[in-house]
Amino acid sequence: MTPAHSKVSTLVGAVSSSTGLPSGSGSRMAPGSPGYRRMNLALFLAGVATFALLYSTQALLPLISGEFRVPAGEASWTVAAATGGLALFVLPMSALSERFGRRTVMTASLAVAVTVGLLVPFAPSLGVLVVLRALQGAALAGLPASAQAYLAEEVRPRALVAAIGLFVAGNSVGGMSGRVITGWVAQEWGWRVAVGVIGVLATGCAVAFRLLLPAPRHFRAGSLRPRVLARTVRDHLADPLLRRLYAIGALFMTVFGGVYTVIGYRLSEAPFSLPQGIVGSVFLVYLVGTVSASAAGRLVGRLGRRGALYLAGATTAAGLLLSLPASAAPTLLGLVLITAGFFAGHAVASSAVSKQATHGRAQASALYQSAYYIGSSAGSTVGAVAFHAEGWAGTVGVGLLAVLGVVLITVLGSRAARRAARQAPVPA
Numbered sequence: 001m002t003p004a005h006s007k008v009s010t011l012v013g014a015v016s017s018s019t020g021l022p023s024g025s026g027s028r029m030a031p032g033s034p035g036y037r038r039m040n041l042a043l044f045l046a047g048v049a050t051f052a053l054l055y056s057t058q059a060l061l062p063l064i065s066g067e068f069r070v071p072a073g074e075a076s077w078t079v080a081a082a083t084g085g086l087a088l089f090v091l092p093m094s095a096l097s098e099r100f101g102r103r104t105v106m107t108a109s110l111a112v113a114v115t116v117g118l119l120v121p122f123a124p125s126l127g128v129l130v131v132l133r134a135l136q137g138a139a140l141a142g143l144p145a146s147a148q149a150y151l152a153e154e155v156r157p158r159a160l161v162a163a164i165g166l167f168v169a170g171n172s173v174g175g176m177s178g179r180v181i182t183g184w185v186a187q188e189w190g191w192r193v194a195v196g197v198i199g200v201l202a203t204g205c206a207v208a209f210r211l212l213l214p215a216p217r218h219f220r221a222g223s224l225r226p227r228v229l230a231r232t233v234r235d236h237l238a239d240p241l242l243r244r245l246y247a248i249g250a251l252f253m254t255v256f257g258g259v260y261t262v263i264g265y266r267l268s269e270a271p272f273s274l275p276q277g278i279v280g281s282v283f284l285v286y287l288v289g290t291v292s293a294s295a296a297g298r299l300v301g302r303l304g305r306r307g308a309l310y311l312a313g314a315t316t317a318a319g320l321l322l323s324l325p326a327s328a329a330p331t332l333l334g335l336v337l338i339t340a341g342f343f344a345g346h347a348v349a350s351s352a353v354s355k356q357a358t359h360g361r362a363q364a365s366a367l368y369q370s371a372y373y374i375g376s377s378a379g380s381t382v383g384a385v386a387f388h389a390e391g392w393a394g395t396v397g398v399g400l401l402a403v404l405g406v407v408l409i410t411v412l413g414s415r416a417a418r419r420a421a422r423q424a425p426v427p428a
Contacts, residue, residue: 027217030156035214039154042212043147044173049110049205050143052178053117053136054082056198057129058261059179059280061384062268063191068126076261076384077130080377083257085137087373091366093142094149095229102150103216109142110206117199121192144369153218176286183280232363240416241356242364244409248309248349249368250375251406255316255399256342257376258383262395263335265387271326285335289343296347306410306417308348313406316341320399324392338399345406346372 029036057064057078065075097105116136123129178198186194236242263282267274299308315337323334350368357364379402386394 028156029154029214036155038212039214042209043151045205045212046106046110046143046147046209048174048177049114049202049209050140051174052181052198052205053113053174053202054086054140055079055175056117056120056178056182056195057082057133057191058380059183059264059283060186060191060194060276061261062265062279063186063276064126064129065265067191070126071384071388072262072265073381073385073388074126076380078126078133079257079261080380081130081134082137082140083373083380084377085134085139086141087137087370087377089138089141090144090369090373091229091233091363093146094363094366095226097142097146097149101216102146102153103213105142105146106150106213107210109139109146110202110209112139114199114203114206117202118196120199121196150216154214154216176283179283180280183283184277186280187276229363233367236357236364236367239356241413242353242367244413245349245353245356246368246371247409248406249346250371250378251402251409252312252316252342252345252349253372253375254379254382254402255320255338257379258386258395258398258402259320259335259338259379261380262383262387262392265384266331266392272328272331282332282335285332285339288336288339292340292344292347296344296351299344300348300351305348305352306414309345309406309410312341312345312348313403313410314341316345317400317403320396320403324396326392 029039061072061075061078064070064078065072068075093105093109113136116132116139120129120132120136123132181201182191182194182198185197260283264279266272267279267282268276296308296312299311303311319334319337319339319341321334322337323331325331350365350372353364353368379398383395383398386398388394390397
């Protein structure tokens with residue numbers, strides 16, 4: 001997965017440090033300047049294509065299980081492979097964009113991803129489908145890595161927040177609409193036609209993106225400098241707070257990935273027995289996350305970062321427990337609370353990353369994205385295996401363990417902060 005409001009603060013921090021251009025560069029784009037609207041629309045469409053493709057099979061897993069006669073745990077690899085590929089390649093793709101250019105990497109990434117997307121409906125076996133999805137995720141890693149840097153270089157600082165917000169909004173719209181569209185199309189024509197429709201939609205977005213995006217005017221090619229990149233990554237991983245934030249992001253996404261990978265199976269089986277179109281529409285609950293993510297800043301102002309994380313974890317856990325009864329109303333309310341808690345926790349953790357990193361914020365953000373999508377892959381697989389073994393209660397158990405991990409890591413952070421305060425020299 002990626003929410004419009006929860007990522008903006010992290011991305012702004014990352015892109016601000018990724019360019020050496022002076023902040024007052026008058027030749028950069030701003031609202032009303034030539035190309036600004038075209039650029040915004042192009043990157044919005046890129047975001048739609050990226051996340052529609054990335055999660056195109058998630059709402060279709062029961063149908064995929066049925067065709068290939070495999071349990072949920074095996075079918076879930078069609079989601080885990082895509083998010084895992086993105087997690088592994090987002091950092092290398094960010095380095096490639098430094099050498100070959102942002103627009104070049106984004107164009108190549110979308111071209112490969114949509115080509116694979118058009119092949120996905122013809123996968124003859126589950127193994128081939130999983131391989132295609134892994135390739136698709138790896139290709140899509142070039143979008144978040146390069147779009148941030150492109151905006152930093154080509155847009156005036158005062159317009160940067162709005163431009164990034166629109167790009168991330170495209171991510172959210174793509175992720176949500178892709179699941180809803182596939183649900184309704186699959187209900188009538190099957191999962192292969194559904195993912196084919198997403199492939200065609202993404203192809204149109206990719207073509208429009210390439211035609212609309214203005215040529216970069218401020219990009220300066222650099223070397224890949226693997227030693228510098230490796231040293232920056234080591235520095236970030238040596239920071240205890242950053243390590244805790246990466247783990248928290250991964251654990252929150254473990255809950256979210258597990259719940260939304262399995263929820264289709266639960267709702268399509270007795271006692272719910274909902275049609276595929278209604279199951280896909282459940283993903284409209286994502287809109288709740290937009291509200292909770294935007295409120296995260298106010299929560300941190302009132303409760304502090306750790307207090308906000310405790311509240312997000314408690315809300316998520318309450319939603320998991322509430323969803324246990326096999327009844328529509330508590331299940332839906334449980335999904336609302338799980339979604340609200342997850343997006344709030346993700347917003348708090350992701351925004352703290354750019355504040356904590358003193359250098360290489362683009363790499364710090366990329367590491368967070370890697371951890372985040374590794375959590376998505378782990379949650380999708382483990383949650384589905386638990387569902388196959390113990391039903392919905394098994395998936396809830398996995399989620400509660402992940403929330404417990406968030407709480408324990410936050411407690412460790414609180415203790416570390418108290419120790420640091422006691423050891424701080426008293427001002428004269």
